[in-house]
Amino acid sequence: MDIHKLEVFISLVETSNYTRTAKALHLTQPAVTHDIKSIENEIGVRLFNRNKRYVSVTKDGRAFYLKVKTIINNYYSAVQDIQKKDLEENSKITIGYSYTPFNDIYVPQWINKFQRQHSNVKFSIISLNHNELKQHLLSNEIDLVLTTGNDAKDLENIKAYTLETESFKAIVSKKNPLSKKKILKLSDFQNQKMLYLDNNWAAIDLINLQDKIRHINHHLNITYANNLSSLNVLIKGQQGIALGLFCLYPKLEPYLKYVPIDWKKTVDLVIAIQKNNEKRIVHEFINFIKSEMPNFT
Structure with missing residues (x-):
């Protein structure tokens, strides 16, 4: 038994008139008659008394109506709730x-x-x-x-x-002589204090560059930061040279400077x-x- 047929049944109980039910549900009168007979055949109980002039619900039909009305109301309430939730999620x-x-x-x-x-x-x-x-x-x-x-x-x-x-750049204090260079080779970081980002936070592009600089320069003083917030504090505190991008650090403090790095890989x-x-x-x-x-x- 589908929801549509139950709606027809409820409407007929409430209107006691095939014509009004058909009009309310945008159906033909024969379609209403067919749906009611289908319900009665399915449950094996007569739901309406009929004659040529009127239709009235039986005692069993009234009991069935009271149960079904609650079910239909709960169904549409559930539909509205899930539609609202779907709308909110979307x-x-x-x-x-x-x-x-x-x-x-x-x-x-x-x-x-x-x-x-x-x-x-x-x-x-x-x-x-x-x-x-x-x-x-x-x-x-x-x-x-x-x-x-x-x-x-x-x-x-x-x-x-x-x-x-874009390409990686070094974030260098203006006090550091490296800030005067137009471009930095990877070997220029020898004996420098470097600020590295932990691998759990660094993207693969930064990890590769950090590793390359560490392998080329055997005398580095590296400080590792376990997140970008900590790294940013160290950069502002001028605790070393960091490797940066505009899409990480769009604005630098006046005492810091971006210097391009000779590293052809872009990000x-x-x-x-x-x-x-x-x-x-x-x-x-x-x-x-x-x-x-x-x-x-």
Whole structure:
């Protein structure tokens, strides 16, 4: 027995008239008659008394009506609840967040501006280290994450949208003679204090460059930071030379300077999402970010 037939039954009890029920449900009168007879045949009980002029519900029909009415009301309530939940889920964007000075500046701006254009959207932030974010993306626990192209390319069923491509630079104190160079060779870091990011937080591009510099220069004083927030404090405290990108550190303190590095490999800043993510609001947010990206020159 389907919901449609039960709706016909309820309407006929309440109208006591085939014509009015047919009109209310946009059916023909024969269709109403057919559905009522089908119900009676299925349960084996007469639900209505009929003659040429009127129809009235039987005692059994009234008892059946009271039970079925509750079931139908609960059904539509459940449908509305699940539709509301689905609407809320499709209006929610969960961002995988890992602190960088860039993210700290621009992600709040993007969220605020996008929500002014889409008042129903709700944002959720999940803050994890670099490797944990990739796992959450693969398990569909987050909608999108900002990462590098090389980090995203080996992830299964992940699509990456490129926002910017740039080269690594050294973040050097202006007190350091290396700040006067136009470009730094990897061997120029000999005997320097270096600030390295722990591999759990560093993208593969940075890990490769850090390893290369360490192998070329045998006399380095390396301080490791276990996250980008700690690394940023050490950079500002002029505790050594860091390896940076504008998409990590868009603004430097006046006493610091970017110096290009002779390292031909470039880094793509990308937004990574699951290929099967069909949430329209997520794709609109990605397009919005692409239009809002700062112009790195």
